[in-house]
Structure formats: structure tokens, C-alpha cells
Amino acid sequence: MTQKTTTFLMFQNGEAEEAMTFYISLFEDSKVIDLTRIPAGEPGPEGKIRHATFTLAGQEYMCIDSDPVHSFTFTPSMSIYVTCDTEEEIDRLYAALAEGGGALMPLGDYGFSKRFGWVNDRFGVSWQLNYLG
Structure with a gap:
């Protein structure tokens, strides 16, 4: 295996x-x-x-x-990283994932990327979205 x-x-x-x-x-x-x-x-x-x-x-x-309630949940230190093909894709994903969640880093140019954003979705899962252009 x-x-x-x-x-x-x-x-x-x-x-x-x-x-x-x-x-x-x-x-x-x-x-x-x-x-x-x-x-x-x-x-x-x-x-x-x-x-x-x-x-x-x-x-x-x-x-x-999980049936038992735990004293821990998701944390931004572990995130799902998505490389986007277009600016439209990163804008769409960021808007959808941020709805009911929260921005950790708003979409923008941070030097290492032309367009990058980091968000927690409404379920608490953290997503890093990147578009290199």
C-alpha cells in the first residue's frame, strides 16, 4: 500500500x-x-x-x-491554501468564504503575491487564497 x-x-x-x-x-x-x-x-x-x-x-x-464537544476547534495556523487561476476566481472564492466568517488578511498586494487573501469561513476553517497573475 x-x-x-x-x-x-x-x-x-x-x-x-x-x-x-x-x-x-x-x-x-x-x-x-x-x-x-x-x-x-x-x-x-x-x-x-x-x-x-x-x-x-x-x-x-x-x-x-464530532458528538463530544471539545475544548478546541479549527485554528488559522492550519489552513487550506488555494492557488487561483484568475482574479475573478480569487474574488469569488474570497467573497463566498468570508461570508459569515472573517477576514484575516483582506485581498491585496502583499509583495509576495499580486493578489492574496486569508479568511476564516463561517465554519471556522481557514483559507489562504493566492493569485500570482
């Missing part, structure tokens, strides 16, 4: 499916590969995601709904 790494997102408050569906709507070549729900009678909220695998722009991710 070939070793492989995959980003794994743990959502609290039952937001995994909503987040996954939102992310898939933003990127081409994205889809749900596998989804398992918590069945009735088992620990956790019935119908929430026990485990899901999905792709964003062909890159594989995993997510779950």
Missing part, C-alpha cells in the same frame, strides 16, 4: 455536511466520494456524518461530525 496524507476536518455542532456541500459548490472537479451517517441507536446524533470522504478540485479530504 502506498502511503498517503489527507486533510481531515472535524466539525462540531453537526456542521460537517453543510460545510462539505458548501465547499463542493465552490470548486470544479469536486464531489462526495463516500458518506456514512450515524444510525439510530448508536452513539451520536442520528443522521449526522460519522465519516465522509470528498474532493475539492481533485484533492481528497475527509470530515466528521
